[in-house]
Amino acid sequence: MSQKIFDFIVIGAGISGASVAYELAESGTVALLEAESAPGYHSTGRSAALFTPNFGSPEVCEINKVSEAFFLNPPDGFCETPLLSPRGALTVARSEDDYLSSLLQLSSEQSPIYTVSKAEALELAPILKPELVHQAVYEPNVRDIDVATLHQGYLRGFKHRKGELLLKHKVVALQHKADLWQVNAGGEVYHCKQVINASGAWADQLGELAKAKPIGLIPKRRTAIIVKTPRGLDLNAMPLVDFVGGAYLKPEAGNIMVSPGDETPVEPQDIQPDDLEIAVLVDWLEKNTLITVDRLEHSWAGLRSFVEDQNPVIRYDHEQEGFFWLAAQGGYGIMMAPTLAKRAASLLLASG
Ligand SMILES: Cc1cc2nc3c(=O)[nH]c(=O)nc-3n(C[C@H](O)[C@H](O)[C@H](O)COP(=O)(O)OP(=O)(O)OC[C@H]3O[C@@H](n4cnc5c(N)ncnc54)[C@H](O)[C@@H]3O)c2cc1C
Numbered sequence: 001m002s003q004k005i006f007d008f009i010v011i012g013a014g015i016s017g018a019s020v021a022y023e024l025a026e027s028g029t030v031a032l033l034e035a036e037s038a039p040g041y042h043s044t045g046r047s048a049a050l051f052t053p054n055f056g057s058p059e060v061c062e063i064n065k066v067s068e069a070f071f072l073n074p075p076d077g078f079c080e081t082p083l084l085s086p087r088g089a090l091t092v093a094r095s096e097d098d099y100l101s102s103l104l105q106l107s108s109e110q111s112p113i114y115t116v117s118k119a120e121a122l123e124l125a126p127i128l129k130p131e132l133v134h135q136a137v138y139e140p141n142v143r144d145i146d147v148a149t150l151h152q153g154y155l156r157g158f159k160h161r162k163g164e165l166l167l168k169h170k171v172v173a174l175q176h177k178a179d180l181w182q183v184n185a186g187g188e189v190y191h192c193k194q195v196i197n198a199s200g201a202w203a204d205q206l207g208e209l210a211k212a213k214p215i216g217l218i219p220k221r222r223t224a225i226i227v228k229t230p231r232g233l234d235l236n237a238m239p240l241v242d243f244v245g246g247a248y249l250k251p252e253a254g255n256i257m258v259s260p261g262d263e264t265p266v267e268p269q270d271i272q273p274d275d276l277e278i279a280v281l282v283d284w285l286e287k288n289t290l291i292t293v294d295r296l297e298h299s300w301a302g303l304r305s306f307v308e309d310q311n312p313v314i315r316y317d318h319e320q321e322g323f324f325w326l327a328a329q330g331g332y333g334i335m336m337a338p339t340l341a342k343r344a345a346s347l348l349l350a351s352g
Contacts, residue, residue, distance in 0.1 A: 006031045006164075006192040008348065009183050011171050011206060013039035015147070015334055016326050017198030018154040019341030020348075024196075025161035027349055031192070032163060033185050035170035040151050042270070043200050043333065046302030048224065048250070048259060050240060051084055051143045051335045054106040054113065059311045060332050063339045065110060070338035071145070079153040081146065087250065088239035089142035090116070090124050093135045099244050100137050111141040125241045126233055127249075127256075127289045142240055144250075147334055154337075171199075174210040174323075181210075181322060194322040194348055201268035201303040203313075203327035212317040217328055219303040220263040223273045225281060226255045226297040230290060246288055247281060255297055258285055263304070273301040304331040312336060314344055316351075324348055 007028030010021040018039060021032040036042070051071065053064045071083045093100055100115075107113040114137065121136035122128055155165060169186035174195065176182075183190045199206045201219035208214070229235050229251070240250040249258040260281045264274075282293045307313055307328040317323040326344050329336060 004029075004191070005180065006190065008194050008196060009033060009181065009190060009192040010196040010198055011183075012197075012199035012202075013155070013165060013167075014042060014044035014198065014200050015040070015151055015154070015337045016200070016329060016340065017196070018151055018158065019337040020196055020198060020326055020344045021163055022154040022158040022161070023341045023345035024348060025158050025163035030158070030163045031190060032158065032165045033169040033171055033183070033190075034165070034167050037168050039155060039165070039167070040148075043302050043304065044147065044151060046224075046300055047147060047334050048248075048257065049145045049147045049334065050087070050250070051145050052089065053111045053141060053335075054103070054139065056330070056332050057310050060330075060336065061106075063312075063336045064332065066339040067335055067337070068110075074153065075157070078157060079149045081149055083146055083150050083153075084143040085146070087142050087144045088124075089139040089242060090121060090239045091137050091139075091242045091244060092121060092125075092128065092133050093244040094132045095134050097135060097244050100135050103137050103139075111139065113137055113139045125238055127230065127235065127238070127241070127291055129288065129290060132288060138239070145334055150334070150337070171206060171209065174206075176210070176320060176322065179322075194324060196324045196326055196344070196348070198326045200327075201305045203305070203325065205268060207317070207323075207325070210317070210320050210323050212320045212323050212325075215313050215325060215327060216307050217305050218265050218307070219268050219305040221266050221271050221274070221301050222259060222304055222331070223262050223277045223281065223299070223301045224257055224259040225273075225278060225299040226252060226257055227285070227291060227293050228297060229254065229256055230292065243288060247284055249285075249289075256291065260284070266303070268303065268305075271301045271303050273299045306330045312340060314340055315347075
């Protein structure tokens with residue numbers, strides 16, 4: 001049994017847990033417990049790595065607009081390379097479509113969205129079939145996030161602030177006794193004043209261990225594949241291309257990442273891609289773009305976990321004292337992390 005009493009124990013070292021642990025370690029003693037041998041093995045390491053400030057509920061969009069300042073100006077020493085790089089997003093429709101009008105209405109001074117002609121769309125995305133483009137809008141402020149650098153920046157900063165990262169520490173029991181939480185993980189028992197549940201798709205399962213009320217989290221599978229760029233085309237500067245009613249794709253380290261945008265509800269697990277989903281996606285890609293697929297370079301699936309209102313859950317449990325939820329980041333958890341971590345830490349420190 002560890003004799004030390006931590007101020008905070010954060011459970012889960014994906015982007016949510018790493019970022020809040022970093023913020024808390026500035027003011028208190030923190031242990032960050034991770035079930036896997038590598039932090040970021042689950043959703044954090046499987047994302048599309050995009051900063052899309054106009055994507056999600058109005059609350060999510062607001063959170064992401066706040067995050068932008070952190071991405072552009074991270075704390076001194078946080079990272080050596082930029083966290084964001086230019087990408088842009090082109091949304092194309094093959095016929096008149098209300099979705100494009102709704103996108104245009106989201107345009108703001110900070111994140112403009114505007115119509116582009118068919119010729120401009122074809123120039124921006126040379127993989128498009130001209131006969132399948134009727135309307136297109138462009139959003140220049142969408143950018144790529146260097147997720148590994150962001151995640152490592154948080155973990156490195158956390159260690160620098162004397163935080164303790166414990167890998168292969170799956171939390172198997174949680175008990176609140178005499179104002180302290182007793183946390184069983186990795187064959188040890190740890191004690192703390194407050195527990196932060198940042199366990200991603202497993203958040204409701206972890207909540208059950210603490211006898212907390214479930215938040216109704218639903219993990220949803222999303223599939224992605226990497227295919228080769230068509231010979232003779234340099235697509236490195238191509239924007240993200242989102243096909244209304246179809247898949248989305250973007251350049252990825254000299255190749256192209258494609259996702260059908262699937263949202264299949266599943267149990268929390270080390271999710272794997274579905275062969276049929278991939279076969280349908282490849283067929284769609286060959287019919288709707290100029291890309292032909294000889295073989296897949298890579299394929300994977302990840303979980304995007306939502307509650308009913310599609311907003312993150314960032315609050316104390318209503319019944320279990322000192323048990324804090326940082327969950328339900330859906331498809332926006334990387335870009336929301338800087339803002340959610342600061343907000344969660346200020347709530348936790350205020351009552352710590
Ligand atoms: C295909 C795809 C594309 C996406 N694209 C984007 C995007 O472009 N932009 C964006 O912002 N977001 C995107 N997302 C969403 C983003 O990846 C997630 O919202 C984010 O990674 C969630 O981070 P997390 O730390 O909450 O979860 P995770 O990264 O899953 O971390 C949770 C951690 O908790 C650990 N854990 C679970 N149970 C326990 C336990 N009992 N004890 C100890 N540890 C435990 C797990 O091992 C895991 O490491 C995408 C997701 C997918 C799948």
